[in-house]
Amino acid sequence: MLPTELLSFRVKAGVVEPKRIRPTPTNLALAESLIAAFEGHIGRRRSELDDELRALEAGRADFRVLRGLAHLLTQAGEFEAGGPVEPAFVRERVFALAQAHPPSRLNAARVLEQASRSLSADSPLSPAEVQGALYADLPDQQTLVAFDPPTPTELLQRYDLAQAQGLLYRAYSLIITARRNEPARYKQLLKYTKLFGLMLTVEGDATFGFTLTMDGPTSLFGGTTRYGLAMAKFLPALLHVTKWDLTAALKPRRDLAWVDPADEEWHYGLTSEDGYVSHYKPPDEHDSALESGFTERFARLDSPWVLEREVDLVPVPGGVILPDFRLVQGERSVLVEIVGYWRPEYLRKKFELLRKSGRTDVIVCVSERLNLEKAGVNPSDFGDRVVWFKGVLNPKEVLERAERLAG
Known part of the structure; x- marks a missing residue:
């Protein structure tokens, strides 16, 4: 999902709507270039990847879109501390050796040389490799070791859905009307309400459809968006239901200057016809x-x-x-x-x-x-x-x- 600062949306008369990104040639080319940047940095440090992303972003008016797409691609990657020796172990050895030397550039080189000889009993390391391993576990020093690339179209679809999910962070109530559906769809819906701890009441029948109400009272969850986060994670499961519409009540954001201070509640609506694509696995036709x-x-x-x-x-x-x-x-x-x-x-x-x-x-x-x-x-x-x-x-x-x- 996208963090709050990367969400793009508009509010009119208390109704909130996310800004969607269309699969135009320009947007597809942007997605393709970002995917290529991640693929080209497998085996390299995250700081190098961040440098290339900043270069791609320079001068672009749609920098928030680029950052959002890059954020989603980061979630598709696996970053680890590089090197054969744990950075914490390297730091412990180097800092212990440094106690015997006054701070200076020459002494720093000596300490790295001593640490290299000391650590080589476990794994051969040059002084330069020792220096590189010192903070290899920090986020920007970690290495991209694996990346499962989506297609450009899939990335744009995932971005659209992440925008919709992001609005539900601030939701405290969802009402879903689900009409007659394909087999196994309701079961997956209920599975995810249970998985994410959503409190559910159901009314209706199979002929005319069901109304599912999910409430997260602020008295129970305090001032956090914990329940809204659960609703956001639930949305991709709802997309597998074939006929539905959703309305949500949201807490307005007070940190944005353009928000009407008179707004006490925002409303957000979605339907099965809106064209969002789920990344959750479709349910099996039969359970057994x-x-x-x-x-x-x-x-x-x-x-x-x-x-x-x-x-x-x-x-x-x-x-x-x-x-x-x-x-x-x-x-x-x-x-x-x-x-x-x-x-x-x-x-x-x-x-x-x-x-x-x-x-x-x-x-x-x-x-x-x-x-x-x-x-x-x-x-x-x-x-x-x-x-x-x-x-x-x-x-x-x-x-x-x-x-x-x-x-």
Whole structure:
């Protein structure tokens, strides 16, 4: 992401909008030259790279864009202290030897020579190499040892997204409307809300869409942007959801002279149509062989029921569950949750959430191989909504249960 000082945005009537960078030939050429600069400095010190970046920046009106692109490329690189000996060890040896000599240029050379002979027992070093190793662990003295270059287009896309993320640093509330989506998209969405510690409430249904509200009250997080940072990290996951819109409430920046001091709150909006590109890995189509096998066997049946994957978000006290499937026939529908091979802790949580949901339209398919007794789970709580299976889940049995439940 971009630091605050590199963000470019405008505010009008309390609505904030990031300035985007288009893939014009000029911008693509700039991205290409920056990528080439990083590639050309592999094995060289960061200070040398910084010198070249300053040279590229000289006289440019868009220097903030260049710095932002370079910042993102730095995150794609790996910098390490160069040399065969730890700089801290070299400093300790040199400073110890220097105690016996008054400060002077001649004595400095003598100390480096003595240190060279002393350190050569561990690894041969010339006096010049000793001098270079003294502060090789400082950021500007570190060596670029690896670099995973994006394409120029990818770099511009990443910059656009980083600008959008940067605005969310100051967010304390997000409201997302997510409509019917491709399989596995909701599950990834929930995975990242949990990963980043976002507090979530859910309303709605699979037909008309869900409203997800994420709040980070300042009373809980103080005056920091900790919750806003979590929301910013969450944004690339949201981009994998196929149909959505987002509104955010932000704290105005008071450090900018052009900001209207009367602004008490800024608003920021995004939609799935805005063309941002995520750098997070897309979710897999199926979570397990059980789910993919069930889908394949169901497709071979001649059934009036339609099988949909992961289209329902079911709110429960203290969380949200996402059933694996939804079976639909006209106005009738039931949910299907497959419980396969999991740890006892997972089983306890899974069944507890299902129980708390209070939903009576969920078919729970349970593998007979699971040690539910060890997990402290009693599936009889779900009555005739439980379908037992051994190695393979038979879709015909699930359909028979759906007919009874749907009425």
